[in-house]
Amino acid sequence: MSALSTVEPLTATPSDAERLFGADWASTLSVAHRWMTLGRVYDARMQALQRQGRIGFYGASTGQEAVNVATGLVSRPEDWIFPGLREQLVALVRGYSLTEYTHSIFADALDPAHGRQMPCHPTARGVHHISMSSVIGTQISQAVGLAYGLKLRHDPGVAWAFFGDGATSANDFHAGLNFAAVFGLPVLFGCANNQWAISVPVAHQTASESLAAKGAAYGIPGRQVDGTDFFAVYGALTEALAEIRAGKGPRLLEFLTYRMTPHTSSDDPTRYQPGDWAERGQRHDPYVRLTEWMRLHGLLTPDREAEEQARADTAVREAVAAAEAAPPPAPDTLTEDVYSPHSSAHRGATP
Amino acid sequence: MSELTIVQAINRALHEAMQHDPNVLVLGEDVGVNGGVFRATEGLFKEFGADRVIDTPLSETGIVGTAIGMALYGLKPVAEIQFLDFIYPAFDQIVSELAKMRYRSGGQYPCPVVIRTPYGGGIRGGLYHSQSTEAYFAHTAGLKVAIPSTPADAKGLLLTAIHDEDPVIFLEPKRIYRSVSGEVPDGDHRVPFGKARPVRAGDDVTLVAYGAMIPPTVEAAEMLEKEGIGAEVLDLRTLVPLDEEAVVRSVEKTGRAVLVHEAARCCGFGGELAAILAEKAFYSLKAPIARVTGYDTPFPYALEHAYLPNAETIAHAARGAVRGG
Numbered sequence: 001m002s003a004l005s006t007v008e009p010l011t012a013t014p015s016d017a018e019r020l021f022g023a024d025w026a027s028t029l030s031v032a033h034r035w036m037t038l039g040r041v042y043d044a045r046m047q048a049l050q051r052q053g054r055i056g057f058y059g060a061s062t063g064q065e066a067v068n069v070a071t072g073l074v075s076r077p078e079d080w081i082f083p084g085l086r087e088q089l090v091a092l093v094r095g096y097s098l099t100e101y102t103h104s105i106f107a108d109a110l111d112p113a114h115g116r117q118m119p120c121h122p123t124a125r126g127v128h129h130i131s132m133s134s135v136i137g138t139q140i141s142q143a144v145g146l147a148y149g150l151k152l153r154h155d156p157g158v159a160w161a162f163f164g165d166g167a168t169s170a171n172d173f174h175a176g177l178n179f180a181a182v183f184g185l186p187v188l189f190g191c192a193n194n195q196w197a198i199s200v201p202v203a204h205q206t207a208s209e210s211l212a213a214k215g216a217a218y219g220i221p222g223r224q225v226d227g228t229d230f231f232a233v234y235g236a237l238t239e240a241l242a243e244i245r246a247g248k249g250p251r252l253l254e255f256l257t258y259r260m261t262p263h264t265s266s267d268d269p270t271r272y273q274p275g276d277w278a279e280r281g282q283r284h285d286p287y288v289r290l291t292e293w294m295r296l297h298g299l300l301t302p303d304r305e306a307e308e309q310a311r312a313d314t315a316v317r318e319a320v321a322a323a324e325a326a327p328p329p330a331p332d333t334l335t336e337d338v339y340s341p342h343s344s345a346h347r348g349a350t351p
Numbered sequence: 352m353s354e355l356t357i358v359q360a361i362n363r364a365l366h367e368a369m370q371h372d373p374n375v376l377v378l379g380e381d382v383g384v385n386g387g388v389f390r391a392t393e394g395l396f397k398e399f400g401a402d403r404v405i406d407t408p409l410s411e412t413g414i415v416g417t418a419i420g421m422a423l424y425g426l427k428p429v430a431e432i433q434f435l436d437f438i439y440p441a442f443d444q445i446v447s448e449l450a451k452m453r454y455r456s457g458g459q460y461p462c463p464v465v466i467r468t469p470y471g472g473g474i475r476g477g478l479y480h481s482q483s484t485e486a487y488f489a490h491t492a493g494l495k496v497a498i499p500s501t502p503a504d505a506k507g508l509l510l511t512a513i514h515d516e517d518p519v520i521f522l523e524p525k526r527i528y529r530s531v532s533g534e535v536p537d538g539d540h541r542v543p544f545g546k547a548r549p550v551r552a553g554d555d556v557t558l559v560a561y562g563a564m565i566p567p568t569v570e571a572a573e574m575l576e577k578e579g580i581g582a583e584v585l586d587l588r589t590l591v592p593l594d595e596e597a598v599v600r601s602v603e604k605t606g607r608a609v610l611v612h613e614a615a616r617c618c619g620f621g622g623e624l625a626a627i628l629a630e631k632a633f634y635s636l637k638a639p640i641a642r643v644t645g646y647d648t649p650f651p652y653a654l655e656h657a658y659l660p661n662a663e664t665i666a667h668a669a670r671g672a673v674r675g676g
Contacts, residue, residue, distance in 0.1 A: 080423075080424075111457070112456075112457045112459065113455060113456055113457035113459075114457050116454060116455055116457065117455050121455070123455070123456040123457060123459050123460065125456070125459040125460065130423065130460065131452060131455050131456035131459065131460050133447065133448060133451075133455075135443060135447045135448065138412075138416060138443060138444055138447060138448050140416070141412060141413050141415075141416025141417055141419075141420070141444070142416050142417070142419045142420040142423065142444075142448065143420055144413075144416070144417050144420055145416060145417035145418055145419055145420020145421040145422075145423070145424070145428070146420035146421065146423055146424045147420070148417060148420065148421055148426075149420070149421050149424030149425065149426050150424070152376075152402055152403075152426070159420070171410075171412050171440065171443075172412055172413070172416055172444075174410075175408075175410040175412050175413030175416060176413065176416065178408050178410070178413065179407065179408060179410070179413045179417055182408055336458070337453050337454045337456075337457060337458045338453070338454055338492050338493055339453070339493070339495075339516075339517045340453070340461065340515075340516035340517050341458075342516060343495075343515075343516065343517055343592070344545060344592055345495055345517065345544070345545070345591055345592040
């Protein structure tokens with residue numbers, strides 16, 4: 001962990017916290033911090049396993065934990081999550097099993113998707129987490145269609161469409177925001193702007209003053225939020241969700257974060273990031289910012305932190321052990337699920 | 352039974368499906384108030400309302416992406432793409448998402464979207480209102496591809512598509528939308544996928560076609576009959592699933608195959624059929640397999656009559672197969 005003096009301190013007061021999280025604010029923050037610890041431990045462990053050749057690929061969400069954990073806590077079970085690239089932790093906070101997720105990272109026989117996707121592309125229907133695609137932006141208009149269903153059936157729930165800064169240049173960002181606004185649908189568009197689309201900085205992605213400002217063209221209120229300030233993220237989400245749930249139509253939130261790792265395990269950011277980027281990211285590390293605030297207000301003690309760390313280490317170690325003990329997917333799963341099991345459409349080469 | 356044109360039969364199928372199941376809805380450009388530019392959705396808006404007959408903004412990727420989200424929620428969206436030529440902005444959604452959703456989720460997220468779209472030439476539509484690119488979709492695992500050629504099949508295949516658990520690309524032969532009419536069974540008439548329609552029997556040569564190529568293929572068979580050549584005509588109805596058995600069985604009987612489509616020849620579906628016949632009916636073949644197809648050019652405007660297969664070019668290929676040369 002980086003030296004504490006290097007982070008921008010969070011400015012919330014305990015009474016701000018009470019206003020945001022209610023009388024139980026201390027326990028909400030403890031829960032949030034536990035999830036952020038798990039996310040941090042998991043990312044570090046998986047990046048190491050990738051380097052050891054034990055998993056094929058990994059894309060970390062380090063730096064984005066405040067957004068993911070706040071989303072997990074603010075969303076409701078009847079909501080649906082359409083992930084962008086780095087929202088895996090959202091599924092876990094919403095109740096997805098860490099062990100099952102880890103089976104998907106190892107693409108083994110116990111991965112419910114039978115190892116068909118690269119690591120970090122989970123599907124978790126039980127917690128309404130839509131199957132993640134590697135294609136940029138396509139999930140945005142899909143979320144709009146699901147929200148249409150919610151509205152048509154008068155069902156409660158919000159469709160959450162996540163995407164990165166690069167996706168705001170893609171076709172479905174435009175189509176999705178436009179459709180959602182025209183039809184007045186319950187969609188939360190969440191842009192995790194980590195300022196890099198692999199090597200292209202956000203200033204080369206758009207000439208717009210912000211990504212949130214793009215909402216105005218569609219008639220969607222947009223707001224830029226410090227995505228590394230857990231209080232700010234939680235507050236912005238709560239407000240936006242209250243409006244969406246009240247039937248006021250879609251909202252766009254841009255979470256300004258810092259990508260603190262390479263794009264993925266296949267990327268070398270020293271080729272394109274300025275020398276001081278890592279330091280800037282560390283100054284806005286959402287985990288350390290919250291940790292420091294909680295220490296300051298007596299919510300974390302050294303013992304408590306060590307205990308939390310040990311708990312996360314154990315959970316990750318057990319999940320990895322289970323995954324490494326599982327066999328690879330059975331060969332006959334290769335041709336399953338192309339079509340419905342009731343269909344005879346599949347033909348041609350089979351193993 | 353009712354006497355209907357193809358476009359009326361499609362309209363009837365949509366109407367009955369929407370009456371029967373409140374989850375069925377229609378979305379696309381101009382499909383609501385206007386009833387569709389070909390009038391396939393005529394009357395639906397009035398009966399079922401704007402919530403279920405949705406005039407969308409002009410974006411094919413938005414239409415298909417939205418339809419995918421609807422299907423994920425358990426609705427039965429029937430999306431209309433105004434012309435197959437305009438489907439390409441949605442190609443990413445169709446190929447990357449729709450076709451793969453069930454597979455990549457391990458069966459957790461089936462995605463039964465129906466995409467209806469008029470295809471094909473012969474209507475003076477030029478490059479962008481005439482294409483026949485069914486092979487792109489047949490090539491993509493996870494999609495089914497249906498192409499009716501009669502009013503009864505238009506209704507029956509569309510109802511099967513709407514009840515199917517998988518995504519279906521439903522290609523409508525717009526050239527014969529109104530020129531072909533016929534008896535259409537009332538009620539829940541469904542035509543199963545993967546069963547070719549034997550159009551006429553013959554012993555000397557098998558003509559395989561689908562969609563708007565059926566009328567000229569039948570006309571060719573009638574010409575050949577007068578010349579003493581018995582031509583069997585098979586209408587594939589669906590390319591995926593394909594009734595491989597019917598094609599192979601027929602060619603085993605006749606020993607000759609002429610494969611007809613208006614799509615360009617290179618990597619057209621006829622190539623796939625030829626490969627199957629080479630693999631499975633090779634020892635029955637008495638003559639080289641012949642393909643009668645569109646040219647490997649963009650679709651032309653003034654010369655479309657030269658581009659498209661017709662009864663004479665189909666019959667010519669069949670004569671060549673039967674008599675040699």
